[in-house]
Amino acid sequence: MRDVTPDEIKARIFNAMLDEKDRDKTVFYVTEICYDCLRYAYYSITEGRRYGMKDLITTFVGKAVHLIPILEKSELEVSYKCVRGRVDDYENGILLEKKTVRKIPDKPHEHHIRQVEYYKVLLEESGYPVDKIFIAYLDVANNKLEVFEVKPRNTEEIKREIDEKIGELMKAVALGKPPERKFSWLCNYCPFFDRCVRE
Numbered sequence: 666m667r668d669v670t671p672d673e674i675k676a677r678i679f680n681a682m683l684d685e686k687d688r689d690k691t692v693f694y695v696t697e698i699c700y701d702c703l704r705y706a707y708y709s710i711t712e713g714r715r716y717g718m719k720d721l722i723t724t725f726v727g728k729a730v731h732l733i734p735i736l737e738k739s740e741l742e743v744s745y746k747c748v749r750g751r752v753d754d755y756e757n758g759i760l761l762e763k764k765t766v767r768k769i770p771d772k773p774h775e776h777h778i779r780q781v782e783y784y785k786v787l788l789e790e791s792g793y794p795v796d797k798i799f800i801a802y803l804d805v806a807n808n809k810l811e812v813f814e815v816k817p818r819n820t821e822e823i824k825r826e827i828d829e830k831i832g833e834l835m836k837a838v839a840l841g842k843p844p845e846r847k848f849s850w851l852c853n854y855c856p857f858f859d860r861c862v863r864e
Contacts, residue, residue: 678725690838695750695787698830699780702847706830707837708857726805727765735801736761743787748827750787758796760784767806773813776851782817786824 690710697706731740736756743750754761762781777800785795798815817823837844843864852858 691747691835693748693831693834695748695780695783698748698827698834699776699783700851701776701849702851703830703834703837703844704846704861705855705857706834707843708860710834710838711841712857714856730763730765730803735763741788741793743784743791743793745787745790745824745827747831748783748787750784752784752788755788755793758794760788760795760798762798762800764800764802765805766802767804769802769804769809769811773800773802773815778815778817781815782823783827785817786820786827789820 693706693710697709700706731753734754736754736759738755739753741752741755743752752760753763760781762777762784764777781798781800785798788795795817798817799812800815801810801812803810833844843861846861846864852861855861
């Protein structure tokens with residue numbers, strides 16, 4: 666039996682978590698465009714996703730949670746134009762998004778609301794009607810669970826927003842120039858922050 670070191674095992678764990686594939690630059694993902702600032706999407710498309718150690722661990726825990734199906738259809742792949750998404754759970758008009766956090770928010774984060782709104786459009790365009798939307802926050806630090814119901818905006822308004830973002834990103838990628846930055850508290854969690862402020 667070959668002697669395996671802890672470092673080799675760690676390397677295999679991190680490689681499995683990365684799961685990176687060649688990127689189609691004409692496809693945009695809901696998890697990238699649900700933010701007000703499109704620079705994260707732009708850099709992910711043009712340079713590939715970037716992960717810090719903390720991001721990898723969070724992603725690993727999140728992937729584990731997503732492996733547990735709650736509703737009839739789990740990890741359902743849907744699309745609208747050039748936007749792709751993978752819905753956590755869906756059943757008979759019910760959309761459920763699962764989030765792992767270290768503290769349950771008082772209400773769903775705006776980018777999470779936008780994410781499920783975009784999923785609603787993708788689901789309906791793929792033939793799956795949506796009547797109710799829920800976000801389940803699983804607090805992995807304090808072993809708590811909270812579920813919020815989300816009341817989405819008008820579908821046409823959401824579509825217009827998605828279309829505007831698609832147009833802006835397509836233009837940015839074609840020109841090789843990042844979209845305008847929009848600073849927020851989410852900048853603290855963006856793996857491209859240093860790159861962005863140097864632009």
